[in-house]
Amino acid sequence: xxxxxxxxxxxxxxxxxxxxxxxxxxxxxxxxxxxxxxxxxxxxxxxxxxxxxxxxxxxxxxxxxxxxxxxxxxxxxxxxxxxxxxxxxxxxxxxxxxxxxxxxxxxxxxxxxxxxxxxxxxxxxxxxxxxxxxxxxxxxxxxxxxxxxxxxxxxxxxxxxxxxxxxxxxxxxxxxxxxxxxxxxxxxxxxxxxxxxxxxxxxxxxxxxxxxxxxxxxxxxxxxxxxxxxxxxxxxxxxxxxxxxxxxxxxxxxxxxxxxxxxxxxxxxxxxxxxxxxxxxxxxxxxxxxxxxxxxxxxxxxxxxx
Numbered sequence: 001x002x003x004x005x006x007x008x009x010x011x012x013x014x015x016x017x018x019x020x021x022x023x024x025x026x027x028x029x030x031x032x033x034x035x036x037x038x039x040x041x042x043x044x045x046x047x048x049x050x051x052x053x054x055x056x057x058x059x060x061x062x063x064x065x066x067x068x069x070x071x072x073x074x075x076x077x078x079x080x081x082x083x084x085x086x087x088x089x090x091x092x093x094x095x096x097x098x099x100x101x102x103x104x105x106x107x108x109x110x111x112x113x114x115x116x117x118x119x120x121x122x123x124x125x126x127x128x129x130x131x132x133x134x135x136x137x138x139x140x141x142x143x144x145x146x147x148x149x150x151x152x153x154x155x156x157x158x159x160x161x162x163x164x165x166x167x168x169x170x171x172x173x174x175x176x177x178x179x180x181x182x183x184x185x186x187x188x189x190x191x192x193x194x195x196x197x198x199x200x201x202x203x204x205x206x207x208x209x210x211x212x213x214x215x216x217x218x219x220x221x222x223x224x225x226x227x228x229x230x231x232x233x234x235x236x237x238x239x240x241x242x243x244x245x246x247x248x249x250x251x252x253x254x255x256x257x258x259x260x261x262x263x264x265x266x267x268x269x270x271x272x273x274x275x276x277x278x279x280x281x282x283x284x285x286x287x288x289x290x291x292x293x294x295x296x297x298x299x300x301x302x303x304x305x306x
Contacts, residue, residue: 139263206257247276
């Protein structure tokens with residue numbers, strides 16, 4: 001007969017748990033960025049830069065590479081905090097914090113995000129986020145909750161509309177961290193987010209969704225900037241005992257990290273030479289990822305250890 005303590009431990013081990021701090025310092029999100037009237041592609045990035053005290057509340061400061069023009073969010077950074085698995089963000093339009101995600105939500109639960117009515121101020125519009133279903137996903141061996149949601153937009157001076165998306169525990173909305181838009185976005189032709197490329201934190205590790213060849217892939221007009229191919233090459237692939245990492249990037253503050261297929265960091269080091277040889281003879285057979293990073297780019301490639 002199982003004791004209450006044994007039952008608790010079993011449930012604890014099999015139940016997805018948001019038991020780590022959200023948005024730990026150094027957490028990064030990368031999203032594909034597209035533009036109206038062109039085929040150009042860029043990327044949007046958030047970085048959890050530091051802890052900060054805002055209106056007496058301990059918060060995280062998330063710095064942006066740049067913002068979405070039509071999203072009506074601050075251009076440079078966001079101020080956010082978590083409480084009881086609910087993620088709040090500061091909205092300067094209303095001088096208050098609002099709920100962005102509820103990581104405890106069940107099917108049928110909902111929360112409201114207020115937006116400024118730019119066409120008829122000081123009126124406000126509302127976006128109702130409704131949980132349609134709940135599931136789980138495994139990233140780097142970590143079991144995470146997943147919510148299928150519908151955003152219902154109710155605008156006072158225009159027609160209402162809805163759209164669906166997926167929210168993943170810790171990461172947030174898989175399309176964009178702030179995947180909601182004010183009424184003015186309906187006639188705003190600028191940039192928009194088109195899905196999560198990469199995510200990294202101290203809990204999950206590095207995660208690439210594979211929708212782009214690199215976290216920082218850029219395409220401008222007819223001149224494709226395939227930075228991953230220009231930055232590093234890893235060979236031979238497959239490899240047995242050693243791999244060579246060849247870098248074409250300027251040798252200044254470049255780093256490589258080798259991950260196992262389940263996100264475990266096996267090696268971290270700086271790159272000081274155009275070619276660096278790594279001994280992998282003790283690595284078990286399988287698939288491995290090499291992450292190349294500096295102040296401007298983050299590239300990921302993989303190799304097979306025979």
